[in-house]
Amino acid sequence: METILSVKGLGKAFKERQIIKDISFEVKRGEIMAILGPNGAGKSTTIRSIMGILYPDEGTVKFHQCEAGKIPRHKIGYLPEERGLYKNVKVMDMILYLAELKDYPIKKAKERALHYLKKLGLEGKEKVSVEELSKGMAQKVQFIGSIIHEPELLILDEPFSGLDPLSQDVFKNEIKELAQSGTAILLSSHQMNMVEEICDRLFMIHRGQRVIEGTMADVKNEYANFKCTIRGNNEASVLERLSNVSRVEQKGNVAVIYLNQDVVVPLWLRRLPETLSIDELSIDRISLHEIFIDIATDQHIVKEGDASYA
Known part of the structure; x- marks a missing residue:
């Protein structure tokens, strides 16, 4: 499969504290890859470095063959963990504004917005202001905004936050469909059951460094x-x-x-x-959740061969 995102040797420090070190991975077309780790592990720093929000001290980020500073932003969709919708703006206006920022045709964006609003259970909410929506509804609107411009690479940071179990299933199926259509997806989540269900590969960070990487099947065989x-x-x-x-x-x-x-x-x-x-x-x-807890709490139960992962 074609490599869409390539991260090599990424490193970043703040005030002499090393946040991430030698982070390297690839995301291929049509693949769902999870980037995992406990709070403070370096996931957000890695994602922000990919997005150009932060500038790494070391390493490179490439989209196809374009380096970080030259990556065409209309090719990338981003759902941040922090919610960033304007509360007093109507739902449709918000989505179209996000499409316009990506230079996406407004007419086509409106058609896609109506399609996804119906698909995600928000039909008839086009003229409702964002502040009138529940947390879960607002999350759906922000998700639509992240995919409205048909990105080749989609980065999802805690996409299931604030969603009830039914909506989580809807999101899960939609993410799978996007991958099947060729979108490369990098997903960060603390909901290990969802990660285990939908992701093809995972990259786990602890204390700023890689501890586990591989396909879901390989990780289960090696560590579980x-x-x-x-x-x-x-x-x-x-x-x-x-x-x-x-x-x-x-x-x-x-x-x-x-x-x-x-x-x-x-x-x-x-x-x-x-x-x-x-x-x-x-x-x-043992489940991916148990592997995650083991690493996050330094229990050293998970082994690779005869040696602890740490």
């Missing part, structure tokens, strides 16, 4: 060890003595057994003692 959940009356000390167990978390009669990376699941299950009390048993890989 298996866990077994058993409902039954068992002592934690008994479960901890089972083979290939890294740790056990128990609440009442439910125990979650975290397994070592090299475990062969069918063999491990066959070797469970017959004396165990098992009312229910399920086994799956």
Whole structure:
């Protein structure tokens, strides 16, 4: 696939404090890539450097072959985490104003705006002022504004913020459709379940540096060890003595057994003692949410090979 965005060796410091260091990744056409990390990890600095809001001390940002200072802004859509709509402006006027800033034909923008307002459940809200909208409705309007000009690259910073579960699903499907139509998407979110559902690849930052990068499948295979959940009356000390167990978390009669990376699941299950009390048993890989929490809290449970990620 064609590379739309290329970030190489990005570095930025404020008052001698290194915020990001040697950040490098690519986003390809039709791909949804997540940039993840705990608060303060350097995600916003990276995104603002890509957008030209900040100037990095080191590294390069290229859109196709255009360097940061020459990137055609009408080719990029941006939904910032901070909301920036004018409260006393009507919805349609706001969207058309954003389209005009991108030199997009107004007639075509109005047609697209009506299409998306209907699609996102805002039909009939064209003449309503932004300040009359709920937080979720305003988020939808700002999302429309970020895609109204048909950008080749779309950067979404916490796009699901303020949305109810139904609206989150609508956004999720729309983001997928945009990628299928060829838009390259860079998405930052703390909602790991959404990231896991829609993203093709992820790039995780901790303390300004890369800690995990790869396709969702590769990351799950590399970092997401298996866990077994058993409902039954068992002592934690008994479960901890089972083979290939890294740790056990128990609440009442439910125990979650975290397994070592090299475990062969069918063999491990066959070797469970017959004396165990098992009312229910399920086994799956740890979630992206658990990987994120592990990194954010420096628990060092997630391993790459025999070494901790940190």
